[in-house]
Amino acid sequence: MSNLADRIERHLKRILDDSQQGYIILRRGMLAAEFSCVPSQINYVLSTRFTVERGYLVESRRGGGGYLRIVRLGSTTDRQLHQAMRELIGEQISQERAYNLIERLLNDKLVTIREAEILRCVLSRESLGGETLQRDILRARLLKNTFIILCREDLA
Amino acid sequence: MSNLADRIERHLKRILDDSQQGYIILRRGMLAAEFSCVPSQINYVLSTRFTVERGYLVESRRGGGGYLRIVRLGSTTDRQLHQAMRELIGEQISQERAYNLIERLLNDKLVTIREAEILRCVLSRESLGGETLQRDILRARLLKNTFIILCREDLA
DNA sequence: AGACAGAAGGTCAAAGAAGGTCATAAAATC
């Protein structure tokens, strides 16, 4: 049914959830062997699913004793998160990166599924229309403005 | 004897009725094979029979592990409301009229307070920027698109 | 210290696996 990349993603998220420390350390080669795939498949999963926008950080080390370390960026306090988000968004943002951010908000339960869908809809290429650059700028503004609302505690 | 498109339509609606979740997921290629037709015939059926106006939403994903997901939107009354809204919104809409609509949605408990705030924020003059006319057109598009999501049964 | 071997992980391009589009042909309807 679902593809390899998705299965590896789920597996990593599961053990990440189970881990107390908020991060996991593993061998790329081992993981690849467990899933009977080439090692670079792991890199593919990491670079498409464990991005900063989605709230993850990946470190690694080569050579003997090398490893991968996947850190889940915690549900920071509102103010920190707000600042971090503003920086991640910047003056313009692509649909893909915006969707990744929404994914993270969803993961951290800062938005409901419906809210996430509304945001995705509003920030979609299709809805925004116009030129790419203008669209990316508009998207950044919308996302940053909306974010203020999501942080409002009086709306819980 | 009915034609292929109608048969595919009936088949999809039947399994959609059988499904508890309000949506189905399937492979375009598989379905085409079942009906011994070219894959693009499936797209034809989807684009003529499973439109938003008729109360359906179709999402898809390409590549390995790709799929089609057909979602049934809410009840007929919901859909009638939806149609009425589309007409009410039209091709362009002012901030004031948009806010009035949101107010009504809130009153009818079709959106939460937070969702309403998000919508107000997104549809505000300041967020949208640009020329008045362009803004009103964009606002109409955003509102209409978003409204589809509010009718989605699978997000209850 | 320097050279080298082995053990990781990284990169990138090409192949594969879906689904999407669009023009056109064929069939049905008016």
Add this chain to the structure above:
DNA sequence: GATTTTATGACCTTCTTTGACCTTCTGTCT
């Protein structure tokens, strides 16, 4: 007979998977 609807196929885009080749680190042997 004209128009609308349906069916097909060639070609396109997106996402995934694989493999060949590259870089970095550790440890050992001169």
